Amino acid sequence: MFSSLRSWLNIKVLLGAIIFAVCIFAILLAILWSAKAEAISQAPATAFLNIIEAPTETPPAPVVTQTPTAEPTSVQDVPLPSGNIAIGDYVQVAGTGGDGLRLHVTAGVSSEVHYIAIESEVFLVRDGPINADDYIWWLLQDPYTENEVGWGVSNYLGVVQNP
The missing domain is CATH 2.30.30.40 (SH3 Domains)
Structure with missing residues (x-):
């Protein structure tokens, strides 16, 4: 079992794996660095201030007085003494x-x-x-x-x- 593993683990395979890992790491680092550079290069946003005038005073509504009208009541609703x-x-x-x-x-x-x-x-x-x-x-x-x-x-x- 170890003999078959030794045939695969020689110096060339190990060196190739290390070089491959370094290349992948370098590519990943380049992608992250370029994304960071784009975020910094964005222009800052400009704030806008809108001034809204206060509403004008509303005149009070006229007072309407109602005159009461006499309504007949039934004898049933009025309690007796x-x-x-x-x-x-x-x-x-x-x-x-x-x-x-x-x-x-x-x-x-x-x-x-x-x-x-x-x-x-x-x-x-x-x-x-x-x-x-x-x-x-x-x-x-x-x-x-x-x-x-x-x-x-x-x-x-x-x-x-x-x-």
Whole structure:
């Protein structure tokens, strides 16, 4: 095995391989050097500055005032005074100023709040009245879900017909 390898590895083959490697290295070095020379010879880019004028002031739009027109409201949407509330009636939350009506677990202001009813929400009266903390309380239930049940004060309730 070594004898066949020795016949291939003589001084002429080794010298030829070294010369071939040096030539390849020289060609590669020449290619890299010429690429570097081209990169340096490029002219530097010129920067341009565009000045944009500020926009002119826009005159304010004229103020248009609209005159309110009276629209008829249906009797169904207007809550009646709270003195007419009875068990089985439908009542609507009104007059909270957008804050909503807090429905408590038990009648009383110190009781835990179970649910906050939004303005114009309709409930079914299930129980009451109970007088607690200088308020008249009614047990209200959402007619669509049985989970929303709580005691609310009558100050923010009005009876509605056929909700």
